Amino acid sequence: MRNPQQVAVVGAGVVGLAVAWRAASAGYRVTVFDPDPGCSASWVAGGMLAPVTEAWPGEEDVLELGEESLRRWPDFAAELGDVGLSTAGTVVAALDRGDADQLDVLAGYLSRAGREAERVTGRELRKLEPGLGSVRSGLLVPGDLAVDNRRLLRLLRAKAGAEFVEAEVTGLAGDHVETGEGIRAFDAVVLAAGARSGRLHPALADVVRPVKGEILRLRPRRGSLPPPGRTVRAVVEGRPVYLVPRADGELVVGATQYEAGFDTAVTARGVRELLEAAERVFPSVAEYELAETAAGLRASSVDNLPVLGELPDGVYAAAGHHRNGLLLAPVTADAVLAWLAGRPVPDWAVPASPDRLRREPVDAR
C-alpha cells in the first residue's frame, strides 16, 4: 500500500489505543472511534501478562506470539510511564490431586519447551504466599507479569496523540469509516473493536465472538491480611480463578466465562462463584471490601490466536485477542505499524494472519 497519512482506528480498548499511540508517534494522523471508550474488555480485565501460565500443549503459536509480546512489555511500559508493571511473577496453586496432575502436565510441557517454571510443594508455596488456603502443590512462573490495566489505559489515552470520536461505527472499509454523523475518508483503517469486530466486518462474523467475563475488585481492610505478593491462579470446582495484586493494595479477582452474546450484566451467580473461589484460594479475602463488580466481553477467536492482518477489502484486522489483549497489545501495534509502512508481515505475525480463516471461498458454501 502507498504510505498513508490518515489512519482510522476503530476501538479504544488496549489494542486500539496501543495502535493509535504507536501510529501517532510514527507520524500518522490518527482518529480513534469508540462509542463508549471506558467500557472495553481491557478496562474490566485483571491485567495478567501471562503467556507461560496460559500455555497448553498444542497451542505453541499462542505461546510464541505471547512471548514475542511479553519481551516488548518492559520497554512498552517504560515509554508510557508508571503503568504498575509487576515483575513479582505468577504462582499456580493446585488445590487437589486433579489440579496437581494438570500442573504436572503443564510443568512437563514447559520444561520440554525450555520455559522457566518450577514445581513446588504445598509447603514451599505457602512459605512464599502465607495467605494461601489449603494447597497441595504449585508451580512458580517468574516470567509472567501483570500490569495495572486501568492505569495503563489512562496513560495510553492521554499519550495517544489521536483525535477521539465517541460515536458508534455503522460501516467501514479500507478507505472510510461511517458513523451516524456521516462518512469520513481515511488512507488506512484498523479494526480493533474487540468483541464488536465480528459485527463490524463480515470477514470476522463467524470468527470473533463475545465471551462474557465478570470480575471483582477487592480491597484489604484494617486488620485483614495483605493480598498475595504474586499473581495467584487456581482452578476451583472446575472453574479457573486468578487473584492479581496491585501496587495500591487492590486485589483483582477474575474471571467467569460465558457465551452470553453481548450481555454485560453482572450476575448474582458470577459474583457468588468468584467470591467462593477466591475465599477458597486465599481465605482472608472474606474480610476484604468488595469495591467493584464488573463485566466485559472478551473477543474470542476460533483458535485462541488473534486475527492480525489485512482483510480482502483493505481493512486491517486487529481483533480476536480473547484473554490476551493486554499481553498482545505491543506486538499487535508493531504488526500494524509494519503494515502501515508497507513492510512485509513479520514472521511471528504469520500464524495470526486472517488467511488461515479462509480455507474455502465464502461463495462455495
Next chain:
Amino acid sequence: MRNPQQVAVVGAGVVGLAVAWRAASAGYRVTVFDPDPGCSASWVAGGMLAPVTEAWPGEEDVLELGEESLRRWPDFAAELGDVGLSTAGTVVAALDRGDADQLDVLAGYLSRAGREAERVTGRELRKLEPGLGSVRSGLLVPGDLAVDNRRLLRLLRAKAGAEFVEAEVTGLAGDHVETGEGIRAFDAVVLAAGARSGRLHPALADVVRPVKGEILRLRPRRGSLPPPGRTVRAVVEGRPVYLVPRADGELVVGATQYEAGFDTAVTARGVRELLEAAERVFPSVAEYELAETAAGLRASSVDNLPVLGELPDGVYAAAGHHRNGLLLAPVTADAVLAWLAGRPVPDWAVPASPDRLRREPVDAR
C-alpha cells in the same frame, strides 16, 4: 414546654425526615442537619414493615409499638404519594426441620396473641410462590407490608418543607445545635441521627450502637423467572435473609448483621453469604443482575425498642430504631408532635421512654 417555633432535627434518615415533614406541616419552622443525607440506614434498607413476622415471645412492647405504627402506614403513605407500598404480604419459609420448629413457636405465639398468621405446608407455599426452592413449610402473614424505601425517602425530602443543612453536628442541647459553622439557637431539638445518636448525646452513649448490615439489589434479566410476589423471609445456615420485591421489578436481598463499629465497607463475605442464602431460597436469582451492593448502620438499642422522649437536657431522642426505622417512622413523628405541642406522652410511647434506661443515676457507678 412552651410552644416552640424553631425546631431542629438532627438526622435526615426516615425518622428525621418524617419528623421534619410532620412538624413543618403543623406549622413549625424546621431545620434538618445531616452531613450525608443519602447515606442513612433507611436508604440502604429493604423496606419491610413487618411487626408480626419480626415478633417473638417476650418482646410484646416491640410488637405493639410496631402495630401501632403499621396502622398509620396507609394514611402516611397516601399523604406522601406513590411510595410503592406493597400490600401483598409476607411469607416465612422454613427450609429444614429446625426452621419449621421455630415457625411452630412463632405461629403458636401469634395465634395466642390473636394475630393473623397461617401455617402452610411446603406444597401450599410453593403454589403461592412457585420460584421458591425446596421448602419444608411456611407461615403466611398477610398484614406485614413493604415500602419502596428510596422512593419514600425522596418524597419525604421533597415534601419536608424544611431547611436542610449538610453539616456534621458537633454539639447539641435542648436549645441549640452546633456545627463547624457555629451555634444556632432553636426552641426544640430532636435527635434522630440513627447509629450516630450515641456519639452525639451522652445519655445515649451506652444505649444506641451501630449494627452494620449489608444488602443487595438484584434485577431479573430477560428469560429469568420474575421475583416473588410477596416478601419472603427465611433462615439459611443460621442467618436470617429476606427478599423484598419492588413494583419496578427490583428485588432487595438483606441483610447481614455485624457489630463492627462505624465501618460501612461492603465485605466479600457479606455479599457471598447473602447471594448463597438468596439462591437457596429462590434459586433463579442466580441469573439476576447484581445491580448494587451497599452497607448501612442500624441504630441498635439495648432492648430492641427505640428511645422516644425528652432527655435531661431537653433534647428529644428519636433514635435506636434498629431494624424498624421505616416501620416506626409514623409513630415516632406522632410522638414528637405530641411533645412539641406540650401534650402528654401517648400510652403507646411510654415503653419507649428514655426513663427506662436510667435505672441508676450515672454518678452512682
